[in-house]
Amino acid sequence: MKASLKWLKDYSDIKLAPKELARKLTMAGVEVKDLQITGSTWNNIVVGKVIALNPHPNADRLKLATVNLGPQQITVVCGAPNISHGQKVPFASVGAQLIDGHTGKPILLKPAEIRGVLSEGMVCSEKELGISDSHEGIMVLPPEAPLGMPLRDYLGDVIFDLDITPNRPDCLSIIGIAREIASLTEQPLHLPELGYEETEALIDSFVKVDIIDPSLCSRYCASLIMGVRVTSSPGWLQQRLSSYGMRPINNVVDVTNYVMLEYGQPLHAFDYHKLEGKQIIVRRAKNGETITTLDGIERVLSPDTLVIADKEKAVAIAGIMGGSDTEVADKTTSILLESANFNQAIIRQGCRCLNLQSEASIRFDKGLNPDLPLLPLKRATQLLLELAGGKAARGIVDVYPGKLEPKGILLSAEEVERLSGLKVPLAKIFKVLKSLGFECQHADSASQILVVTSYWRSDIRCTADLVEEVVRIIGYDKVPVTRLSSPLPKQEPRLSLRAQRSNLKQRLRNILTGCGFQEILTYSLTSLERLQKLSPKFELKIPPLRIANPMTKEQEYLRTTLCPGLLTTLAHNQRIEEKSIRLFEIGKIFLPQGNELPQEKEMLCAALSGPKAELSWHGNKEKLNFFDAKGVVENLLNQLGLEATFGVSDDESLSPRRAANIIIDSDKVGIVGNLHPRVAQAFELSDAVYLIEMDIDRLLSKTIKVKQYQPIPRFPSITRDIALVIDKQVSYQQVEDVIRSFPLVKKVTLFDFYRGEQIPEGKKSFAIRIVYQSPEHTLTDEEVDIIQKQMLDRLHQELGATLRS
Amino acid sequence: MLKQLKELRREALSELNQVNELRELNSWRVHHLGKKSKLTQILRSLATLPLEERKKVGAQANEIKRALESGLVEKKKFLEEIHLATSLEREGLDVTLPGRPVPIGRLHPIPQVLEEICDVFKNMGFQVFEGPDVEWDYYNFEALNIPQWHPARDMFATLWVDPEMDKESRLLRTHTSPMQIRLMEKKRPPIRAIMPGRVYRYEATDVTHESMLYQVEGLAIDKDITLADLKGTLFEFSRCLFGEERKVRFRCDYFPFVEPGVEVAIECSACHGTGCRLCGYSGWIEILGAGMTHPDVLKRGDIDPEIYSGFAFGMGVERIAMLRYGIDDIRLFYRNDLRFLKQF
Numbered sequence A: 001m002k003a004s005l006k007w008l009k010d011y012s013d014i015k016l017a018p019k020e021l022a023r024k025l026t027m028a029g030v031e032v033k034d035l036q037i038t039g040s041t042w043n044n045i046v047v048g049k050v051i052a053l054n055p056h057p058n059a060d061r062l063k064l065a066t067v068n069l070g071p072q073q074i075t076v077v078c079g080a081p082n083i084s085h086g087q088k089v090p091f092a093s094v095g096a097q098l099i100d101g102h103t104g105k106p107i108l109l110k111p112a113e114i115r116g117v118l119s120e121g122m123v124c125s126e127k128e129l130g131i132s133d134s135h136e137g138i139m140v141l142p143p144e145a146p147l148g149m150p151l152r153d154y155l156g157d158v159i160f161d162l163d164i165t166p167n168r169p170d171c172l173s174i175i176g177i178a179r180e181i182a183s184l185t186e187q188p189l190h191l192p193e194l195g196y197e198e199t200e201a202l203i204d205s206f207v208k209v210d211i212i213d214p215s216l217c218s219r220y221c222a223s224l225i226m227g228v229r230v231t232s233s234p235g236w237l238q239q240r241l242s243s244y245g246m247r248p249i250n251n252v253v254d255v256t257n258y259v260m261l262e263y264g265q266p267l268h269a270f271d272y273h274k275l276e277g278k279q280i281i282v283r284r285a286k287n288g289e290t291i292t293t294l295d296g297i298e299r300v301l302s303p304d305t306l307v308i309a310d311k312e313k314a315v316a317i318a319g320i321m322g323g324s325d326t327e328v329a330d331k332t333t334s335i336l337l338e339s340a341n342f343n344q345a346i347i348r349q350g351c352r353c354l355n356l357q358s359e360a361s362i363r364f365d366k367g368l369n370p371d372l373p374l375l376p377l378k379r380a381t382q383l384l385l386e387l388a389g390g391k392a393a394r395g396i397v398d399v400y401p402g403k404l405e406p407k408g409i410l411l412s413a414e415e416v417e418r419l420s421g422l423k424v425p426l427a428k429i430f431k432v433l434k435s436l437g438f439e440c441q442h443a444d445s446a447s448q449i450l451v452v453t454s455y456w457r458s459d460i461r462c463t464a465d466l467v468e469e470v471v472r473i474i475g476y477d478k479v480p481v482t483r484l485s486s487p488l489p490k491q492e493p494r495l496s497l498r499a500q501r502s503n504l505k506q507r508l509r510n511i512l513t514g515c516g517f518q519e520i521l522t523y524s525l526t527s528l529e530r531l532q533k534l535s536p537k538f539e540l541k542i543p544p545l546r547i548a549n550p551m552t553k554e555q556e557y558l559r560t561t562l563c564p565g566l567l568t569t570l571a572h573n574q575r576i577e578e579k580s581i582r583l584f585e586i587g588k589i590f591l592p593q594g595n596e597l598p599q600e601k602e603m604l605c606a607a608l609s610g611p612k613a614e615l616s617w618h619g620n621k622e623k624l625n626f627f628d629a630k631g632v633v634e635n636l637l638n639q640l641g642l643e644a645t646f647g648v649s650d651d652e653s654l655s656p657r658r659a660a661n662i663i664i665d666s667d668k669v670g671i672v673g674n675l676h677p678r679v680a681q682a683f684e685l686s687d688a689v690y691l692i693e694m695d696i697d698r699l700l701s702k703t704i705k706v707k708q709y710q711p712i713p714r715f716p717s718i719t720r721d722i723a724l725v726i727d728k729q730v731s732y733q734q735v736e737d738v739i740r741s742f743p744l745v746k747k748v749t750l751f752d753f754y755r756g757e758q759i760p761e762g763k764k765s766f767a768i769r770i771v772y773q774s775p776e777h778t779l780t781d782e783e784v785d786i787i788q789k790q791m792l793d794r795l796h797q798e799l800g801a802t803l804r805s
Numbered sequence B: 001m002l003k004q005l006k007e008l009r010r011e012a013l014s015e016l017n018q019v020n021e022l023r024e025l026n027s028w029r030v031h032h033l034g035k036k037s038k039l040t041q042i043l044r045s046l047a048t049l050p051l052e053e054r055k056k057v058g059a060q061a062n063e064i065k066r067a068l069e070s071g072l073v074e075k076k077k078f079l080e081e082i083h084l085a086t087s088l089e090r091e092g093l094d095v096t097l098p099g100r101p102v103p104i105g106r107l108h109p110i111p112q113v114l115e116e117i118c119d120v121f122k123n124m125g126f127q128v129f130e131g132p133d134v135e136w137d138y139y140n141f142e143a144l145n146i147p148q149w150h151p152a153r154d155m156f157a158t159l160w161v162d163p164e165m166d167k168e169s170r171l172l173r174t175h176t177s178p179m180q181i182r183l184m185e186k187k188r189p190p191i192r193a194i195m196p197g198r199v200y201r202y203e204a205t206d207v208t209h210e211s212m213l214y215q216v217e218g219l220a221i222d223k224d225i226t227l228a229d230l231k232g233t234l235f236e237f238s239r240c241l242f243g244e245e246r247k248v249r250f251r252c253d254y255f256p257f258v259e260p261g262v263e264v265a266i267e268c269s270a271c272h273g274t275g276c277r278l279c280g281y282s283g284w285i286e287i288l289g290a291g292m293t294h295p296d297v298l299k300r301g302d303i304d305p306e307i308y309s310g311f312a313f314g315m316g317v318e319r320i321a322m323l324r325y326g327i328d329d330i331r332l333f334y335r336n337d338l339r340f341l342k343q344f
């Protein structure tokens, strides 16, 4: 909303500097985004009158214009096609600061010889004055512009650009803002005085109004003016519309726009003679009904749109835009002026269906007060009679099926203090609310007042609303600064599932960064293609939830796994610099559950790829491999006090026989493995990639056990190393399981793994260190010998293992 | 004999003086203090001397032996020091050679800032709660005084899972405020909670707009909680995060689910309040929206607004991170370029 300071001054006495005024408005909730000061650089520019035009002796297209500046006359060269005798024009003398019409840069006006004629000054275009980009001709001022007056005094203004919140449609008006200013600066508000002459004939004999559904139109007011003359508006009116950024059209349309800007109530003028049956019907549009709107577009309507119709057809889209059939044109002589209140939802719906917005609709869709239409209608009728002549029919049509009894709200100083912490005497509250135009009375109880909202406000419904009014006018900066003094809520026990879960996530992040992994965060939304890429067959394991109105194809589906985001990020960074890359993300995946909200499951996903270490003189150009990934998993679980076994995984995103399920207490908590080459290819990854994926909740279920202390062993241990030769098909896990099944085995470490020359074809060798320890006594070599003998026998019987000689 | 001893002492000490290596020191020891040394022989032959002379010579010889032994210890210590120094010198490194690289992992800047924000409030007794990203229209809008066709819906460009129909439509939450209702449904006052999480916007991205953001929602409900408490809490927050000197502005604003409503801005660090491009020439940078919980919202949470009052606030984490680190393009956060992420 743009508001001119000059215009605002019609209604309130403004003494504050514009900047301070802007600050006060902003603090009170009416945010001033920008302040444009026009005319602050206009020196040596005055209002002049063209009193003579003569041809230039040396140029056909140029003229010599003699301009009366009041005390003096001056003749200058002018090339503008639109200059004519008797015009009032902005005249700049030598020394004036202007904008160059061609380059757009500031210039200082100097005397110039143009085709042999000395010119000391110039008649200016809007562009040269910095008002607009218009440079086709000179700017023509209204005839009433006072001769010789400095242009700064005549046209200079401050335009406030305001950001009006959706609850304050009343501030989409000059009076609304003036009222705010008056209240904030404790000045009176001056409203226009209304009154005009009416004819004998009653309006009811000329027009009949029917509202089909009062819930969509709670009030419809109209006045009728006959014998008008449609012309262009006077300069002052055009100027005011321009200050808001609106183009003047003709005196009738301009008056409706002017009053809308003044009061915030949209109005519409119909050419009365074009209304069939002299009837106004407010109804939903019929399915497929058409109307050509003022912008010349033919629109097909549906019942989601409210229309104003005459006996035959729709003549306007209610609250959004008029129809061209009943448009006010030059030949129009009688005007039916509409000032109504429409339901905000139907207006929004209509705008959405038609993809159309207007100055009227942005006000109606905020919900205007149905008590508002009457005064603006009277104001517009009065102005129309003044500017377009004619006579007003007696009375006003006022169909008001939605009238509600005004409801008072009780307010006390205690309530203001209870919510705001600000002590305000009741008398002051009374005064502030009065200044905003609310009706206040002392209630039955001496500590309360009864407040009735004013007709222009639709946002005041409860005491909290009134408290805000009181506090914002007194000033949010007057609110004291206090600390919460209410008792603390019960704190979350450290062992609760919620606390443990956030603790686990925190620990996982610390452990992984400690292992050299960079944390990333990727979008929750992804593309179908990316999800499909995870499968070598391009199939989806879980159909993802789709967004009904995606912004892009890239962000159309809710992710069902973190992998695509991670792999895309990996590929992106591989392209930038070939390096050892380790990434992880902890985040939600979304698993559809029919029409319910999806299951939001937290996952951990990590990827590693490239050389083990950055390039350095220490060597080690080895690439990261499966066991680096598995080592990270083991380290991570170890730090959480967990121990896992690893079984072969058949996850299709991973290479067969190069992937393992991570199993804790026979539950799968995740996977680790080598990304399938087809998948790597699909994501355009340039190196072997290893992936780790874990389910946070499953992990949590394993970690929530409270740790119990184990006594430090009191008796010494005995260490034995064995080297086994065993069939290639036997997994290490099988060997270790056998060894661990024996009593007193405390620790088993594989310290060498060999395949090659000294071992028979089809065999491999494990070197294993076994530590034996008893909690009860010092072990003897003999005891260990017996156990180990039995162990080797079983390894031989069950797995075919022999001791390597 | 005494003369001979004197000579022996002079000779031995002068030779010791010449010794420069530990190996030589050993042969010196054998030569002068060993079993076959002259001194040992003299000491052995003492018994053959007459008593008077034995005393004199014995005392003298023992004195020389002690002198030589202590000379030996001293010399040995001296030579060992030299030896150590030489070998340390020999084993010296070019300490300017780069060390062995250890892989470095860092946290993403957003969770880091998020944690800082949460820590400030945790210290004020707030507890952390999380909720779903995919929400019902009811929690995201309806229960927060934004029914369908309400003009405030314009404030939230929404990504819908189901078409926008009624309160049972599913959507990606546009703010963390639905957690206010979810929390009130479960907890009774006193409540002091912060609720961080992802929020989503139907929005084309540019340097200041992202389709996904992190927010932190705050809620405090009890008897006698006031706007002044909100002001104090948020000023304290700003002091902790942005420092004592940074000016804070607490102004009236509108959000449908609070009344009175508040916007908090901090003084622009680039222009110190005089106005520049960064702050849109206002001198202030908005960091959060807040207000007193609307009585209708309290009622929906089955909390009596005549007895209880509360405040709520919500802030964007990216915005605060951008202010903190001087980041001028919001899209950098989720592009996950390592050249960006490694700076935090």
Ligand SMILES: [Zn+2]
Pocket (backbone or CB within 6 Å): B268, B269, B270, B271, B272, B273, B274, B275, B276, B277, B278, B279, B280, B281, B283, B284
């Ligand atoms: Zn600035």
